[in-house]
Amino acid sequence: MTTLRDAAMNSKAWPFEEARRVLKRYEKKAPEKGHVLFETGYGPSGLPHIGTFGEVQRTTMIRRAFEIISDIPTRLLCFSDDMDGMRKVPDNVPDGDMLREHLQRPLTAVPDPFGEYPSFGDHNNAMLRRFLDTFGFDYEFASATEYYKAGKFDHMLMMCCERYDAIMEIMLASLREERQQTYSCFLPIHPRRGGFSMCR
Template structure:
């Protein structure tokens, strides 16, 4: 623990650990016995993990280790955003994999045929590398959480307040910026492209037309598994959502609440 003459921390790890402990004490009281502080990270397993991505894992690891060193219960919780859509076919992969664009990363086959899915193919080597570095973390799969209905209430809340959400977003929405991979100062093309894949694109195609154009929820098509759907109707009373898939032509109804 590095601190200056005044007692203030001089390094970011100590400062972050101090902040985390202070927030936990404000919530649970001075004595944290029986409570666990969570240091969280998250990443989309859309491609190879490089040095730039590694920072996402190492930062909470260092903070968690400092908290643990002080005798306080802590965990490093990592969220795999493996329910993100497969956006594009990278160089070196059979072009036929374009068939899977729009499907969850966890539902896209591994083109190298060594893992059960695209997502697992890129999770595995990272797990091995982190283990060699002594990084321990609890992993959660967003695919599992979404399919289990973990976020159903939050999704319904967003839908109920969609007009308010849209008002806020409209105040801050700007035109599409220059691609990160083309900006001056980008460290390398691979890192820039990975970052672009990990953030939301506000200029993605509308979810529907009229009042449904900015609907805050879009299902994966029940027929083909892609997210290339246009929402055609929503019933606030029943939470029935009607959609048509622009890829396979399927039209169906899904109930958001169930």
């Protein structure tokens, strides 16, 4: 292992270079939670594809490189942004007319056009997990919808409310003038229609 670790510490391959950057954060002290969390995000607005695979694969490559150069345990979280609003109807799914009626609604509030799961978001999440399991990825899955409903984001949302002006100052500086007019760091769901506000 020492020879492999020595080689990894000197490797010019990008996963090892990224892993060394992560390790540098813990030179003085191991993470308080007892592990390093690697995370990859996924927007289930359409069926999983090779780009989705690439996101998880790249993160896994860095994680594996980190495990060679460090004894700190790791976890990989594959996070689904399934609370995002459906902005357009994918071309490769059935019943597009039905889906068009649900534009701007959270993906987990849009009916599944395949009729297999409670929602379109749930269908795509299941396909993603099947996809990743087929290739033997070691990961934990998380759903934004479940996190929001369980209150896991409440503390950070309150902090964003308290620091709204500072956040907006940073964000607006990064946007074009037209986008600045409608941007908000909050996107509430309409209590009756169930969809997001169009001003995002």
